[in-house]
Amino acid sequence: MKQKDLLQQMCDYALQGALRKGAQHARVAAISNTANELSVLNDSIETIQKAVDSSLMIHLFVDGRYGTCSTNKADPAGIDKLLDDAVASVRLLAPDPFRILVPGELRYEGDPLYSAHRGSVDTGVKKAFLSGCAASVWGKDPALISVTAGYSDYRRWLHLADTDGLNCTSEETWYSLSVECAVRGRGDARPSDWDYLGGIKPENIGIGKETPCTCAATALERALSKRNPGKIASGRYPVIVENRVAATLLAPLIEAMSGSSLQQQNSFLLDKLGKSIASPALTLIDNPHRKGSPGYRFFDNEGLRTAKRTVIESGRLNTFFLSTYYALKMQMPPTISSPSLLFLKGGKGSAATIAGSMKNGIFVTGFNGGNCNTATGDFSYGIEGYKVENGQITYPVNEMVMTGNMLDLWNRLLAAGDDALTTMSWQIPSLLFDNIEFAGL
Amino acid sequence: MDLTTATDMDSYKLLNLALRKGGDYADLYFEQTTFHSIVLRDGEVNAASTHNEGGLGIRVVSGQNTGYAYTESSLPRDREEAARTASHIAQGLIRTSQPAAIATLNLPDRYRIVKPWEEFSPQEKMPFLYDLNDRIFSADKRVKKVTAQLSDSTSQIEIYNSLGIHCADIRPMASLSVSCVMESGGQRESASSSRSFRMGGEFLTPGLIEELAREIIDRTSFLFGAKQPNGGEMPVVMAAGGSGILLHEAIGHAFEADFARKKVSIFSDMMGKRVCSPGITVIDDGTIAGNRGSLNVDDEGVPGQKTYMVTDGILTSFLHDRISARYFQAEPTGNGRRESFRYMPLPRMRATYMDNGPDTEEALIASVKKGLYVDTFSNGQVQIGAGDFTFYVKSGYLIENGKLTQPIKDTNIIGNGPEALARITGVANNCAIDNGTWTCGKEQSCAVSCGMPSVLVSSLTVGGRV
Numbered sequence: 014m015k016q017k018d019l020l021q022q023m024c025d026y027a028l029q030g031a032l033r034k035g036a037q038h039a040r041v042a043a044i045s046n047t048a049n050e051l052s053v054l055n056d057s058i059e060t061i062q063k064a065v066d067s068s069l070m071i072h073l074f075v076d077g078r079y080g081t082c083s084t085n086k087a088d089p090a091g092i093d094k095l096l097d098d099a100v101a102s103v104r105l106l107a108p109d110p111f112r113i114l115v116p117g118e119l120r121y122e123g124d125p126l127y128s129a130h131r132g133s134v135d136t137g138v139k140k141a142f143l144s145g146c147a148a149s150v151w152g153k154d155p156a157l158i159s160v161t162a163g164y165s166d167y168r169r170w171l172h173l174a175d176t177d178g179l180n181c182t183s184e185e186t187w188y189s190l191s192v193e194c195a196v197r198g199r200g201d202a203r204p205s206d207w208d209y210l211g212g213i214k215p216e217n218i219g220i221g222k223e224t225p226c227t228c229a230a231t232a233l234e235r236a237l238s239k240r241n242p243g244k245i246a247s248g249r250y251p252v253i254v255e256n257r258v259a260a261t262l263l264a265p266l267i268e269a270m271s272g273s274s275l276q277q278q279n280s281f282l283l284d285k286l287g288k289s290i291a292s293p294a295l296t297l298i299d300n301p302h303r304k305g306s307p308g309y310r311f312f313d314n315e316g317l318r319t320a321k322r323t324v325i326e327s328g329r330l331n332t333f334f335l336s337t338y339y340a341l342k343m344q345m346p347p348t349i350s351s352p353s354l355l356f357l358k359g360g361k362g363s364a365a366t367i368a369g370s371m372k373n374g375i376f377v378t379g380f381n382g383g384n385c386n387t388a389t390g391d392f393s394y395g396i397e398g399y400k401v402e403n404g405q406i407t408y409p410v411n412e413m414v415m416t417g418n419m420l421d422l423w424n425r426l427l428a429a430g431d432d433a434l435t436t437m438s439w440q441i442p443s444l445l446f447d448n449i450e451f452a453g454l
Numbered sequence: 455m456d457l458t459t460a461t462d463m464d465s466y467k468l469l470n471l472a473l474r475k476g477g478d479y480a481d482l483y484f485e486q487t488t489f490h491s492i493v494l495r496d497g498e499v500n501a502a503s504t505h506n507e508g509g510l511g512i513r514v515v516s517g518q519n520t521g522y523a524y525t526e527s528s529l530p531r532d533r534e535e536a537a538r539t540a541s542h543i544a545q546g547l548i549r550t551s552q553p554a555a556i557a558t559l560n561l562p563d564r565y566r567i568v569k570p571w572e573e574f575s576p577q578e579k580m581p582f583l584y585d586l587n588d589r590i591f592s593a594d595k596r597v598k599k600v601t602a603q604l605s606d607s608t609s610q611i612e613i614y615n616s617l618g619i620h621c622a623d624i625r626p627m628a629s630l631s632v633s634c635v636m637e638s639g640g641q642r643e644s645a646s647s648s649r650s651f652r653m654g655g656e657f658l659t660p661g662l663i664e665e666l667a668r669e670i671i672d673r674t675s676f677l678f679g680a681k682q683p684n685g686g687e688m689p690v691v692m693a694a695g696g697s698g699i700l701l702h703e704a705i706g707h708a709f710e711a712d713f714a715r716k717k718v719s720i721f722s723d724m725m726g727k728r729v730c731s732p733g734i735t736v737i738d739d740g741t742i743a744g745n746r747g748s749l750n751v752d753d754e755g756v757p758g759q760k761t762y763m764v765t766d767g768i769l770t771s772f773l774h775d776r777i778s779a780r781y782f783q784a785e786p787t788g789n790g791r792r793e794s795f796r797y798m799p800l801p802r803m804r805a806t807y808m809d810n811g812p813d814t815e816e817a818l819i820a821s822v823k824k825g826l827y828v829d830t831f832s833n834g835q836v837q838i839g840a841g842d843f844t845f846y847v848k849s850g851y852l853i854e855n856g857k858l859t860q861p862i863k864d865t866n867i868i869g870n871g872p873e874a875l876a877r878i879t880g881v882a883n884n885c886a887i888d889n890g891t892w893t894c895g896k897e898q899s900c901a902v903s904c905g906m907p908s909v910l911v912s913s914l915t916v917g918g919r920v
Contacts, residue, residue, distance in 0.1 A: 054518075054716060062522045063539045064796060068507075080502040085509065085526045099504050105577045106492070109500035136542075158717050195718040195839045201872065203718055203839030239840070247686045247920045277495075277599045279635050279644045342496075382703075382835035382844030383866040383917070388635065388644040391682055393866035393917035395835070395844040411842055414866050414917025416685060450920045452685025 016045055017125070017182055020172035023087050027071050028176050030092055034100045038074035038114050040175035042314065043067070043087070048167040051139050053147045055159055058140060071096070075103045079112035111341040114175045114315075119337075119347060121312035121319075126183035128309050129168065130214045134188075139164050142220050146192060150229040156196040156237060158203055160229060163191045166215075179316040187211060187307065190218040194232040198240040206235035209257075211436040213305055235378075238399075242409035244453035245400060251374035252415070252449045253401070255364050256432045258379055259357075259441040263297075265385035265392060265419050266290075267352060270324070270332075272339025274387055281390035281419060282330065290330045291423035294360075297325040301353035308354035308438030319353055328424075355439040359431040364443035367430055369404045375451060376401050377415070390419035396451070413453040422446060460484055460510075462556045464530070465614040469553040471537040472514045473616060476544035477521075478551060479776065480537075481615035481754055483511040485795040491605040492576050494583040502576050511795040512536045515777055516544040518715065522798040554618030561750040561757065564743050567626050569655030571606040579604055582658050586632060589667035594675065596636040605629045606655075611753070619755040627746070627901060628657035629891050632666055634674045643677035645670060645848065648891040650746045650901070673830065676849055680861035683852060685918030689822045690867065690911045691853065693829035694815065696888040698904025700911075701736055701806050703834040703843040704871040705729070707896065709738075709763050709771075710789070710801040711778030713838050720841035720871060721769065729769045730875040735809040736764035738773055740788055746892065747804035747902045754790035754799050761787045775801045793898035803894060807905035811881025815908035818880045820856040826916055827851045827858055828867070841871040866917040880910035 020043040031039035050062040069092065070083040082099035084091060147162040166188045173181040188211065195205040208228040210218040219226040254262060266282070274280040282290065301310050301319035310319055315337060322332050332348055340347035368376055376399045383394030393416045399406045425446045433440035465482055472480040486508035493501040510533055511524040521543025523536040583602050590600050605628070612622045633646040647670045651657055692700055705721070713719035721729070740749040740758035749758035754776050761771050772778065775790030778801055791802035819827060827850050834845035847865045851858040887905035894902045 058519060058543070060520045060522065060798070061539075061543050062798070063536075064524060065526070066796070067526065079500065080504075082504040083507075084505070085507040095504070095506065099502075102490075102502050102504065102576050105575060105580070106502055107498040107500040109498065161716070195716075198840070201720050201723065202841060203720060203722070205718065205837070205839045242840075244915065249920060277601060277633075277635060278637070278642060279599070279633075283642075381837060381842055381868065382833065382846060384832055384846040384864075386644070386864050388642045389864075391864040393682070393846065393864055395842070395866050395868040395917070397837075397840075397842070411840065412868050412870060412915050414685060414844075414868055414915060416682060416865065416917040416919065450685065450918075452915055452917050452920060454687065 016170045020045060020170055023069055024172050024174040026089060027069060027092055028174060030096050031071060031073055032176060034096045036073045036075045036100060038176050040072040040114060042070045043172045045170045046167060048165065050165045051143055053143045053162045055147065055151050073099055073103050074112060075100055077108040077110060078103050078106045079109050080106065111338050113337055114177045115179060115317050115337055119318060120179050120316050121181050123311055126311045128213055128304065129184045129186040134215050134220060138220065146226045146229050149225060150194060150233045154233060157233060158195045158197055161193045162229065165189050173316055175316060181312045181316055186213050188215050188218050190228055192228040192232045194236045196236045196240065204236055204239040206232050206239060208232040209436065239409045242411040244412050245410055246454050247452045249448045250451055251371055252446050253364050253367050253376045254444045255378045256434055256441060256443045259444050260439040261380045263439060263441055268387055270334050272333065272335040275333060276339045276342050279388050281388060285330050286333060288330060289328045290420060291325060291328040292426040293327045294426045294428055295325055295328050295423055296358035298323050298356045298358065299352045299354065300356055303354055306354050306435060310353050313350045315350065317347060317349055319349055357429055357441045359429045359433060359442040362430045363432040364430060365406065367428065367443060367445050368401045368406055371401045372403060374401045375410065376406055385419060392417060392419055413451050416450050416452060425449065462620065466553055466556060468533055468537045469614060469616050471534055472512055472541050473551055475541045477514040477516040477541065479515040479616050481513050481613060483753060483795050484612040485509060485609060487607055487609040489607040490571065491603055492579055492583065494587055494602040497587060499580045499583050509795040512540045513798055514540040514543050518777060518781060519543050520798055524795050553616040556614060556618050556620045559619055559621040561621060561623065564741060564748045564750055565626055565652035567654035571608050571626065571654055574655045582663055586663045586667055589663065590634055590671060593667065593671045594636065596638045597634060598637045599635040600632065602632040613755040615755050621751050621755050623750050626652050626654050628653045630666065631891055632670050634670045636674045638678060641678060643674055645673035645677060647673060649889050650891040651744045651889060652746060652748055653744050673849065676861060677863050680849060680863035682864050683826060683862040683916060683918040685916050685920050687913050687915050689825035690914045691818050691822060691827045692906065692909050692911065693827065694884045694906060694908045695886040696831045698807050698888060698906040699831045699834045699845045701808060701906060702803060702904050703836040703845055704869065704874050706803045706806045707836050708838055708871055709773055711772035711774045711782060712801050714772050715778045715781045718839045720839060724769050727769055728767050729764060729872065730767045730878055732767045733811060734764060734767050734878060734881060735762065737762055737809065738803050738806045740804040742805050745805045745903055749788065749804060752788045752790045753792045756786040756788045756790060759788045773801045773803065775799055791900050793900060797898045800897065802896065802900045803902050805887060805903040807885060807887060808907060810883045810885045810907050813880045813882045815882045815884055818882055818908055818910040819853055819858060821910065822853045823855060825853045827853050842868060843871055844868045867914050869914045874911055874914060877912040878909050879912045882908035884908055
């Protein structure tokens, strides 16, 4: 039996079982996953891992009450026992009139989502590829202490169904390569840096290509450039945030737009819908239907149909992320529980070209800890990066902290580059902000 | 996973199969976990979840290299397939070692369960959440929202390895988390509090509810008068308890021996050397009764124990799993831990704390002319090789002329591990363990805890306004 049919059969059994045990409605997600991982440390294979998983998540709506149960033992007897216990437990809860299945007009009813590579890669090929990747730098620089190269792939099938007729299926694959290099720095310090590639096909990470993989060389070059860092004077600086870490600054905005934060009044974007919250340079689009990108999807975890939305347009907040539950509670129409594939509309140039016009600023290439208060928007993040002087990226900086308020920060956005990474589900280019507070010396 | 379907004989055969291509060591990790939670939101306990899962993880170690596979099936053919997959790490064509005859370890009981969680229904748990909600709302008119979650889990694990060790453990975990939103004069503030122990249903007491209600009210109220501090380098007094996050981030991870084995930790070459002032002792402890990080046995069959990482200022032990212990020719320290059967074990912390010193907290504060006092935290991070660590401060005070003055909030503090250790210039005599829901995220999630007496660090970089 095909995996898709097997998962549908599991869903059907669980849905029927839920009704038989006393639920009036139910939704079931069945997932099957196979994954492989390999890692190379310096010049030898360090780990080989293989995983085969399955899981069943059942949402129960019993006498106006709601609960979930899940298991990785999806045999009929196991499902029956799980449902017996869960239905009995749910009956003891307080009613919740805001829990519903996705209404028919919002339900996804299209074709299965297929975002997968048809073949597989031989273990010997993976080993050779990964070893070659590490070997491209190992022993090539006296400062290099270690190189760790990691390969992973997975194939995941999902079937989502409910008792109102929802039937969604997806099959996805993802291949990834990550490389980290550590080098000898000042004293006992061993700075490190990394590079990453990902895609739905092995070719996306360089397997089968004649050109050698450059990830290890990039990771080594970045690690070497971080040697002997220092702090600079506390003060306000213009800052460029590199494409691969810029999503860190977007995450608190997205969190504050989520139904759970808004409904619990724990959001600095409460009452901001339709209002300007950021600089006109910020336009953010959720486009779930760009094939081949991570985050590509037709439906969310409830079966809500995804759609392209302009989340923020020229600084104006256009939408919240509302599941059916929080939408009902807030008496607003549902949108989607969370963003799928976010694109921050870019301008021109890379971080380096943006830096070219900066006289005295900071180029942030990594965040080290920190957090944001979702109620107020106040944030504080450790950073690492480089000092920018007269248009040139100069020496590395570390042990500094960037502090402010999210609304103030995004109103200080001057420009965005055009260098968003397509291997990420939030494709955010390098960003230029003006006059941001940094604590250092 | 039905553990009873694995006999000593079956397990011996699986270990034998796992070592068929060579390899120095193999182990089997059987797990069956049941998890429950109930949630109170908007005044009602109206969501519950139950999760159960089980499986078998099989590992083969050859030198420093590891093959790992797991199966969720209890069918012999699936388990054998997992063993064959793990065996591929060994490059040889023939067996080089034989599993030893199996003998069962007797283990201590550091988390005796008085009331098993499976005997509790939501109906018995719900009144505690309603009581917590009522206490918080009745304590302060500014309270707008309360969310509380009670979670419990019980994991049965069983380990067999090729050294002949067999052991079994039942590990409970109970956690209660609460968050509160208050509003006053257009200002909104939110805070959270939690408690977590390896306990059964005896975890739930009126005293726990009263303590947590008081704490969350205090924490949220505090924020109305607090502001982000001015940033820069300054002395920091870290309050007893949750300040143990300093140890976890600044040195704990860098002492995990997989990093030292790979030579990527800033402390890789410092064994036996002075890393902080005389008199300072730092411990990672798996033996505290009921503690969130405690273990009767780690996840590779090494008994839980207390490890002195720093003794009187000298680095005396890394935290080892079996692979690193063998590499360093040291004894394993019982730190081989994993999130579940889906993961291979790694060196991980348990409860990490510093021993008491001779000072008082009052004296440490009084010695600072201008600095910061910090007492609640949310998260931290470290760069193992560079040594830079951070922790996020939810609340504290300015210290001005030896006195606590302006309340502060929401600042990230950053330092460098070896430098920060060397800058601990005072240690008080009030060590406390923080029993919140600390979870470490090194590749996998692991329950930990931390503690500390109040300490004075002579200089750290404080994030803030400039």
